Amino acid sequence: MAKIVVLGAGVSGHTAVSYLKKELSNKHEIVVVSPNSNYQWIPSNIWIGVGRMKAKQTVFPLAPLYKKKGITYIQAKGTAFYPEGDNEINKGYVLAEYVLGGKKGQTIKIDYDYLINATGPKLNFGATEGLMPGTNKTVSVCTYDHAQHAWKDLEALITRMKNGEHVKILIGTGHAKATCQGAAFEYILNVEHELNRYKVRDKAEITWISNEYELGDFGMDGMTLKVGGKKMTGQDLAEMLFEDRGIRWIKRAGVYKIEDGVVHYETLEGEYKTEKFDFGMLIPAFSGHGFKAYDKNGGDITEKLFKGFMIVDADYTKKPYKEWTVQDWPETYQNPSYKNIFAPGIAFAPPHTISKPRTSKNGTAIFPAPPRTGMPSGISAKVVVDNVIELIKNGENAKLHKGSMGNMGAACVASSGFGLGKGSAVTMTVNPIVPDYQKYPETGRNLNDTIGDMGLAGHWVKLALHYMFIYKAKMKPFWWLIPE
Amino acid sequence: MAQKITKTQRFMMKNWIVQFFRFLYLNTKILFVVAKGHGGTRN
Numbered sequence: 363m364a365k366i367v368v369l370g371a372g373v374s375g376h377t378a379v380s381y382l383k384k385e386l387s388n389k390h391e392i393v394v395v396s397p398n399s400n401y402q403w404i405p406s407n408i409w410i411g412v413g414r415m416k417a418k419q420t421v422f423p424l425a426p427l428y429k430k431k432g433i434t435y436i437q438a439k440g441t442a443f444y445p446e447g448d449n450e451i452n453k454g455y456v457l458a459e460y461v462l463g464g465k466k467g468q469t470i471k472i473d474y475d476y477l478i479n480a481t482g483p484k485l486n487f488g489a490t491e492g493l494m495p496g497t498n499k500t501v502s503v504c505t506y507d508h509a510q511h512a513w514k515d516l517e518a519l520i521t522r523m524k525n526g527e528h529v530k531i532l533i534g535t536g537h538a539k540a541t542c543q544g545a546a547f548e549y550i551l552n553v554e555h556e557l558n559r560y561k562v563r564d565k566a567e568i569t570w571i572s573n574e575y576e577l578g579d580f581g582m583d584g585m586t587l588k589v590g591g592k593k594m595t596g597q598d599l600a601e602m603l604f605e606d607r608g609i610r611w612i613k614r615a616g617v618y619k620i621e622d623g624v625v626h627y628e629t630l631e632g633e634y635k636t637e638k639f640d641f642g643m644l645i646p647a648f649s650g651h652g653f654k655a656y657d658k659n660g661g662d663i664t665e666k667l668f669k670g671f672m673i674v675d676a677d678y679t680k681k682p683y684k685e686w687t688v689q690d691w692p693e694t695y696q697n698p699s700y701k702n703i704f705a706p707g708i709a710f711a712p713p714h715t716i717s718k719p720r721t722s723k724n725g726t727a728i729f730p731a732p733p734r735t736g737m738p739s740g741i742s743a744k745v746v747v748d749n750v751i752e753l754i755k756n757g758e759n760a761k762l763h764k765g766s767m768g769n770m771g772a773a774c775v776a777s778s779g780f781g782l783g784k785g786s787a788v789t790m791t792v793n794p795i796v797p798d799y800q801k802y803p804e805t806g807r808n809l810n811d812t813i814g815d816m817g818l819a820g821h822w823v824k825l826a827l828h829y830m831f832i833y834k835a836k837m838k839p840f841w842w843l844i845p846e
Numbered sequence: 847m848a849q850k851i852t853k854t855q856r857f858m859m860k861n862w863i864v865q866f867f868r869f870l871y872l873n874t875k876i877l878f879v880v881a882k883g884h885g886g887t888r889n
């Protein structure tokens with residue numbers, strides 16, 4: 363019998379839990395430790411943030427589902443890792459702190475045979491001075507409650523515009539090394555779409571601000587896609603859309619400070635500039651959670667487990683951009699020091715970025731961190747589950763499963779407006795996610811699998827995915843037939 | 847200068863019949879790209 367502890371119940375944690383439950387017999391124990399009582403389908407936050415979906419349509423409570431499935435659920439947050447145990451517990455454990463009820467603030471030691479760290483990112487608003495949702499005229503769509511608040515503010519702004527006021531809207535990245543450009547891209551297009559619907563588009567100047575070198579980089583070093591049979595770059599596609607929607611853009615911008623309705627940013631040319639706004643949605647930096655790790659005697663071994671995020675089987679050797687290869691990216695998501703610890707999704711430390719690193723004339727790094735979207739988060743969780751099961755079954759002789767982002771396809775459906783009849787989305791598929799210039803010297807990706815499409819059908823796909831993934835997350839009959 | 851969305855492209859992007867077939871195509875394409883599987887990159 364093995365005890366598997368999963369930290370985090372987001373896209374990768376919950377995927378891992380679902381497959382563990384499906385694949386393992388009941389004699390094995392599965393424990394989930396997560397501070398949020400709900401599962402949330404994050405991609406639909408964009409629609410909450412423009413008032414087209416209610417938060418309750420995107421979340422469901424985890425406790426009843428886990429109870430029904432015989433999974434132990436502890437509503438707590440992991441704080442420290444003891445992979446060797448201590449003088450009381452002779453096996454690895456995680457120290458967690460209850461976040462609710464009478465036990466709030468109390469700690470608990472949760473021992474394990476296998477640990478899956480799927481804690482995703484910390485939304486590091488503090489890394490940018492003045493960037494706190496609900497202050498300085500900024501909002502966020504990173505969580506469902508942030509997104510609800512974003513819609514309240516946007517609704518109030520629309521009322522002001524209906525009364526004849528002209529406003530400035532600023533959407534993009536709120537840190538020089540932020541990632542998740544895709545979410546901001548969706549939000550700016552959805553906001554623009556809604557302003558048209560409310561017939562106030564002419565009252566707003568909408569501006570995109572981003573740390574990307576060129577539009578359409580998306581933290582993936584851009585991409586060349588086939589659109590309608592013709593080759594097009596991500597940059598062409600994004601610029602075409604922004605031009606069409608009358609959105610102006612500021613690129614190569616490292617945002618470092620927000621004051622009431624004013625963003626301060628540095629450009630790659632080393633200039634310091636400002637931009638005013640009445641409504642801003644700026645994606646914060648993502649960081650690790652600041653976990654600590656200790657050995658059996660209480661010695662600090664944090665550097666064995668973490669480099670910000672968790673260390674896995676990536677090649678972390680520092681080398682110049684020109685020498686980066688897909689082989690640097692992890693395959694098994696296993697920690698090299700403690701073979702019973704894994705980190706799928708955003709929780710693993712990437713070897714480096716995917717986009718080319720650039721610094722301003724003042725030495726500030728201004729370029730996107732690597733994104734890990736829902737699909738690779740789900741797939742890496744499935745790879746981790748396969749590996750845990752392999753280890754349970756075969757121990758020392760286990761042959762681990764592999765799923766590198768350099769040998770994995772993914773789809774991204776970026777909503778550009780909600781509506782069954784008038785909605786639209788930009789659908790992109792890429793293979794592989796991390797470009798492989800040895801295999802595909804021209805563009806780094808297989809052009810037959812790397813395509814783009816714009817139109818109403820994309821919205822239908824995105825909406826269908828919303829319902830499908832919530833169905834899957836609820837572990838309803840045959841949920842496993844729906845791919846990650 | 848950014849490329850422009852042409853009138854024909856705009857018509858196609860909004861036309862329900864065209865988009866119904868695009869919907870089928872996109873779902874198939876996504877399934878195909880994802881279901882192609884994944885693996886390692888090192889020898």
Ligand SMILES: Cc1cc2nc3c(=O)[nH]c(=O)nc-3n(C[C@H](O)[C@H](O)[C@H](O)COP(=O)(O)OP(=O)(O)OC[C@H]3O[C@@H](n4cnc5c(N)ncnc54)[C@H](O)[C@@H]3O)c2cc1C
Pocket residue numbers: 369370371372373374375395396397398404405406407408438439440441480481482483503504505542545651706707708709734735736737739774775776
């Ligand atoms: C607004 C927005 C829109 C997006 N849209 C898309 C999209 O359209 N398509 C797409 O593919 N991807 C999209 N993404 C990205 C996608 O949401 C992420 O790739 C995905 O959520 C990552 O999964 P994860 O499990 O690694 O992290 P998360 O989903 O963030 O899950 C982390 C989990 O860990 C828990 N946790 C945090 N701290 C602790 C702790 N100390 N102890 C225990 N548990 C902890 C959290 O409560 C959460 O349950 C979007 C992201 C955002 C922010």
